[in-house]
Structure formats: structure tokens, C-alpha cells
Amino acid sequence: MKIEAISLKNFKAFKNVNIKNIPKMCVFVGANGTGKSTLFSVFGFLKDALTENVHVALTKLGGSRGFKEVKSRNSDGPIQIELKFREKEDGPLITYTLAVNEKDGYPVVEREILKYRRGSKGQPWKFLDFKNGEGKAVTNEPDLVKDENDLKREDQVLKSPDTLAVKGLAQFKKFPAAMALGELISNWHISDFHIQRARPEQEAGYAEHLSMEGENLALVTEYLYKRHPKIFKDIKKKLKKRVPGITKVDAKTTQEGRVLLRFQDGAFQDPFLARYVSDGTIKMFAYLVLLHDPKPHPLLCIEEPENQLYPKFLLELAEEFREYASRGGQVFISTHSPDFLNAAELEEVFWLVKEGGYTIVKRASDDDQIKTYMKDGDKMGFLWKQGFFEGANPK
Numbered sequence: 001m002k003i004e005a006i007s008l009k010n011f012k013a014f015k016n017v018n019i020k021n022i023p024k025m026c027v028f029v030g031a032n033g034t035g036k037s038t039l040f041s042v043f044g045f046l047k048d049a050l051t052e053n054v055h056v057a058l059t060k061l062g063g064s065r066g067f068k069e070v071k072s073r074n075s076d077g078p079i080q081i082e083l084k085f086r087e088k089e090d091g092p093l094i095t096y097t098l099a100v101n102e103k104d105g106y107p108v109v110e111r112e113i114l115k116y117r118r119g120s121k122g123q124p125w126k127f128l129d130f131k132n133g134e135g136k137a138v139t140n141e142p143d144l145v146k147d148e149n150d151l152k153r154e155d156q157v158l159k160s161p162d163t164l165a166v167k168g169l170a171q172f173k174k175f176p177a178a179m180a181l182g183e184l185i186s187n188w189h190i191s192d193f194h195i196q197r198a199r200p201e202q203e204a205g206y207a208e209h210l211s212m213e214g215e216n217l218a219l220v221t222e223y224l225y226k227r228h229p230k231i232f233k234d235i236k237k238k239l240k241k242r243v244p245g246i247t248k249v250d251a252k253t254t255q256e257g258r259v260l261l262r263f264q265d266g267a268f269q270d271p272f273l274a275r276y277v278s279d280g281t282i283k284m285f286a287y288l289v290l291l292h293d294p295k296p297h298p299l300l301c302i303e304e305p306e307n308q309l310y311p312k313f314l315l316e317l318a319e320e321f322r323e324y325a326s327r328g329g330q331v332f333i334s335t336h337s338p339d340f341l342n343a344a345e346l347e348e349v350f351w352l353v354k355e356g357g358y359t360i361v362k363r364a365s366d367d368d369q370i371k372t373y374m375k376d377g378d379k380m381g382f383l384w385k386q387g388f389f390e391g392a393n394p395k
Contacts, residue, residue, distance in 0.1 A: 001184055001298040002330055004093065005084040010072040012038045015358040019350070024325035027344045028334045029384060030352030030392045035359040036334040039352075040301040042081060043188045045070075046098075050170070050185050054100050054162040055107050067100070067107045072358065077101075078110045087180040092116040094177045095124065096166070108132055108161040114169075116177050125151065127177060128169060133161030141174040188299040193286055195279050195308055204257040209297075210290045217286055218261040222251035228294055235288045242288075242316060243281050279308040284317070291320050296329030306337035318343030338381030346374045351384075353391035364389075 008014040013035040028036050048057035062069030078101035099111040114128040125148050127138040136153040169175040170182030197215040207219035224232040248264035325331045349364040364370050
């Protein structure tokens with residue numbers, strides 16, 4: 001699955017932004033407050049809206065002010081989010097548009113459209129089109145229909161106008177576009193790893209995926225060690241290469257029912273616990289566990305992966321992110337590190353700038369000067385430090 005374009009209108013700092021031709025791995029840079037975290041929060045908002053409703057999503061993101069806090073200041077019209085994505089590389093381009101507004105002081109879904117074009121020509125087919133809780137939805141299987149006139153559309157009324165209509169269709173296999181959207185929104189993941197959260201012993205339990213802050217690292221290690229030994233062997237092999245001296249990693253359950261994450265240095269006979277390992281070792285191991293997940297997240301967002309890592313690790317870490325993306329999980333990364341940026345390719349880099357109080361997004365590949373320097377062998381991070389990313393110089 002791959003997001004190809006994101007359009008935002010009146011969403012916090014993004015009054016009118018359109019990011020096109022998005023690659024499998026994206027790197028976003030910019031000064032604090034320009035909206036890097038806000039861009040990631042779009043997917044959290046959509047997930048809350050899908051699993052709960054728009055009212056809940058607005059409250060989680062905007063607090064007690066809800067809609068008024070999320071909507072761009074001094075802007076007119078609804079909050080609007082549009083995603084263009086493909087379920088498969090050669091699949092049709094699916095477009096999902098969501099417009100949220102207020103009615104009598106209460107948030108409502110003003111418009112919701114899901115459409116895609118089956119063939120190579122003609123207008124996209126609308127499979128869902130709702131306004132304020134009422135609309136039409138296709139009821140027969142779209143993939144079995146060759147002519148749009150054969151689609152069966154029925155009028156539907158939602159329980160509440162703050163509920164997403166796509167929520168129902170996403171549960172059925174016969175609606176592949178809706179299912180793909182639900183998969184993307186429900187299974188996106190943000191990683192904001194905190195080393196100190198990963199060090200303590202864990203109560204015995206079960207976890208397949210690394211959590212946002214990494215506090216379940218020992219449980220996921222145990223899961224991979226027992227259920228996916230080949231993957232775990234690959235992780236250990238890469239860790240040894242990244243951190244010389246580490247010869248063994250395992251997770252042991254004590255008699256008291258606690259899970260201990262243990263490392264072993266070749267110079268010592270006995271293993272030592274995670275709380276005695278360097279910050280860099282713990283974080284590199286956690287990223288390897290995250291990036292070797294047997295079921296990659298369709299979208300993985302990572303904030304400032306450079307924290308607590310030696311600069312020399314960042315080139316290899318960027319390659320790990322790129323490899324993860326090639327296996328099917330798209331990766332969005334925010335960074336303040338020129339060293340990490342040096343590992344990025346021209347097409348992967350975007351920078352965020354505030355203009356007139358709102359954020360705009362620029363792309364490195366659209367800048368002729370940056371393109372020329374990169375063609376001559378320069379590195380992206382060096383160009384950033386030298387001030388070639390106008391309005392986004394590192395502090």
C-alpha cells in the first residue's frame with residue numbers, strides 16, 4: 001500500500017497544502033513549530049474518527065475547544081483531508097475525501113467521498129458519497145462490475161452525522177477500496193521511542209508489535225525469539241554488525257513472572273540486563289525489532305530517530321527504513337539531524353516553512369540549485385546546514 005498524495009485544508013497549521021508524488025520513504029525537516037508532528041497527527045485523527053467518530057477525534061486532537069482548535073485560525077470553510085493511495089503498485093488510484101464542519105455548534109461530516117477509476121480512462125467511480133449523515137453507497141461488489149451503470153447504489157442514513165460512512169464498508173471484503181482505506185488508517189503506527197521506557201523489567205505478557213514508546217520491547221523480543229526465529233536471527237546479526245561486541249540477545253521470563261531483556265558481550269561470560277546497556281545499543285536494537293516486524297505497518301511515522309544514536313549509525317538506520325518501505329510499509333520520518341539527512345535521497349526530502357502564519361511544504365527535488373549540487377555529489381544534510389533549504393535552516 002502506498003500513499004501518493006495528501007491534501008490538507010484548514011487543518012491546524014496547514015491552511016492549504018498539497019503534497020504530491022509521495023515516495024515510499026519521506027524525510028521531513030523544518031524548524032520547531034512548523035508542523036512536522038501535525039502532519040503525522042492527520043493519521044491519528046483519521047484513526048480516531050474511524051474507530052470512534054469525528055467528535056471524539058476532534059476532542060483528542062484539539063482538547064475542549066475541539067473543532068475550533070483543530071481548524072486553521074482565521075480560515076473559512078471546513079477542515080478537509082484528502083488521501084490518494086494505491087492498495088497495490090499496479091492497482092487503481094483510490095481517492096478518499098473528508099470534510100468536517102460545525103453545525104449548530106456540533107461537529108459533522110459535511111462531505112465524505114470514496115472513489116476510484118477501474119479502467120485507464122474515464123471519470124472515477126464514486127462508491128460512497130455522503131453529506132451530513134445521509135448519502136449513497138454501492139451495495140454490489142465493485143470488482144465484478146465492468147460498467148458504472150451496473151453499480152447498485154442505495155440511499156443510507158447514518159446513526160449520527162459525526163460518523164464516517166466508510167466505517168461500515170471497510171468491514172467487508174467485497175469493497176476492496178474501503179477495506180484498503182480501513183487497513184491504512186487502522187494500522188498506521190507512530191514511533192516516538194523512549195529509551196528509559198524500554199529498560200525496566202516487564203510483567204509477563206504477550207505483544208507482537210512494538211508500542212509507540214517502546215515499553216514492551218522485552219515482550220516483543222520474546223515473541224520474535226519464540227515465533228519467528230529466522231527474523232530474530234537476522235536482527236541479532238545486524239545488531240552485532242552495528243554494535244561491535246554484542247554476541248547474544250534474548251528475553252528471559254523469571255519465576256516471578258517478569259520478562260528480562262538480556263544482552264551478552266563477547267568479553268564476558270554472563271549476560272547483562274537491558275538497564276546496563278548503552279542508550280545507543282538499546283535504541284538500535286529497538287529500531288531493528290520495529291523494522292523487522294513480520295507484518296509491516298502500512299504507514300510508519302518516526303519522530304527524530306537520531307536521538308541517542310551516534311551519527312555513524314544514522315546512515316545504516318536510513319537504509320533499514322528504506323528496506324522496510326521496500327517490503328511494503330511506507331515510512332514518514334521527521335528529523336533535525338544533518339547526519340541523518342545525508343543518508344536521504346533527493347526525491348525523499350521535504351521541508352516545512354511557516355509563511356504568513358501557515359505552513360507550506362517544499363520539496364528538495366523541485367529546487368534546481370539543490371538538484372545541481374546533489375548531481376555533483378553533495379549531500380543533503382550539508383546543503384541544509386549551508387542554508388539551501390530556504391526558511392528551514394537547522395538551529
